[in-house]
Amino acid sequence: MPFSTSDGVRLWTATSGTATSAAPVVILHGGPGLWDDYAVLAEMIDDLTVVHRFDQRGCGRSDPSEVQTMARLAQDIDELRAYFGHERIVVLGHSFGASLALLYAATYADHAAGLVYVDGVGIGDWRTAYHEEQRRRMTPEQSARLEDLTGRKRTPAEETEFRALSWFTDHADRERAMEWAYQSASVDLPINFAANSALGAAMRSWPDDYLPGLAAGLECPVTFIHGEGDPRPAFAVRDLAAHVPHHTLELIPAAGHSPWLEQPELVRSLLRRIVSGEEGA
Template identity: 25%
Template sequence: MLLLFLTAAAVLLALCITTGGTADRSNVTITRTDGGTHEGYVDVTAGRVWFRIVGADSAGTPLLVLHGGPGATHDYLEPLAALADERPVVFYDQLGCGNSDRPDDPALWTVERYVGEVGEVRQALGLDRVHLLGQSWGGALAVEYVLSRNPEGVESLILSAPLLDADRWVADQRANLAAFPDEMQKVVREAESTGDFDSPEYQDAMAAYYARHVCRTDPWPECLNRTFEKISLPVYLGMWGPSEFTCTGTLRTFSVTGRLDEVPVPVLFTCGEHDEAPPATMMYFQGLVPGSELKVFEGASHEHHLEETDAYLAAVREFMRQIDAAP
């Protein structure tokens, strides 16, 4: 297909029209446009973040997608682009990740800076009204954004297997690990005590853990493999820690549990039956958010949007339709 390279001003005008907002053109660079898909960079604090808008000419309220990790990329969430038949779907790689700038400054890897980044991306792309979808760490980011910034124009939150309390996340992973053979548990304990996470035994243990609780498809979808190939270890280590079972980074005291009743917009929680964020934990969080909904996908795990894609997209689509139709 022929790629049309337009001037930045022309594309930004299109963005303003299709997303229904007023973009800050000085902060956006367009590098590629192909029909209703636009790609480029947004200037944010300490660097540039890469973005892609799919379905820019769709009429519905845009969906802004926040990826997990910390340190992952947008790639594994690409199936959400199927929702662009009704609304623009906006992906971006957080600073330090994927196609975005990767500054060598550990002081940048904080919740507060990433929360500010969400607002900077919204302003630059003219996303005055928006649904926010956060997966895993992206769910933490979405909730902290609406609680700490009280932003206007956020219509709803879709929280897919969100990290909402670091201590509870670690406890859930420890409980999952306890169901594996003793030898595998011993390998994990030894790696954490020695700091040697490169041994074949530890890599095998992690592969077994991920196959049960992260993504149960075999082989893994190509988009998920791309994310793991691009993972930013400095961001993951700086914000989380050496493994899913131990948090030593800037997220170690993170919790929004005591503030969930203050979330001011409709919320849909999703998780898989075998998720790292298990159904019992999601039910607990749902009970703290008045009027929220929960969808559990049987047989699936943390990447339930990849394992049960059609059912997941249908649930998210219907939730946003209901919000859009509300008076």
């Protein structure tokens, strides 16, 4: 079901579940510049509450948009909240979506019932450890091929290969990593590299104390979920969590950047406890 923002950008949305006494959940996808691929998460909890998903502006099945700022994306979430008729929502963000969820919960505190921060990057120098682990999980041949595919025009087959080589290191299970990466890479939607660049630069421009300041001011319950095998280091998420007054940190063993793939029952149980109010949000 499409929704038009106040500046006329139509966003693709999907809704499942039925409204209950539990707060509704809005899932925020990663990237920046990717698309929603989180029906599996919605299905874990949509018998408990209503769950909304959408493609961010300029991404996936939503309209193009040259306006790519974190503030505008947060405003889009709040306009969706109002459109769906909710006073307060739980924002569940994965990867880049986790940073966006934190910004939303801090900016629109009156409408944030909870924040679930799934495999975000945290604070501080996470990139050094991430790139070291990424290189460790690749063969020299894979590294050379990815470098060859980067920064040039690619055929459709090369685009799928580029994505898979970029993403397979995210998974802890090395035997199935490439299989899962190709499943994600084969989605017939374009990556919005312009949005990725603009939003990435915006976040890198934030002062060192910006995210800790937002975290310290959060009024809603916050649950941090992080796969122990995610190449994005858990210590950076732990450092961010330390600034949050009311939080729970859950490390998922033997799981990478998408822990629901490798530990589905653990993630399902945790999300259901969150939605039902037994833990975190």
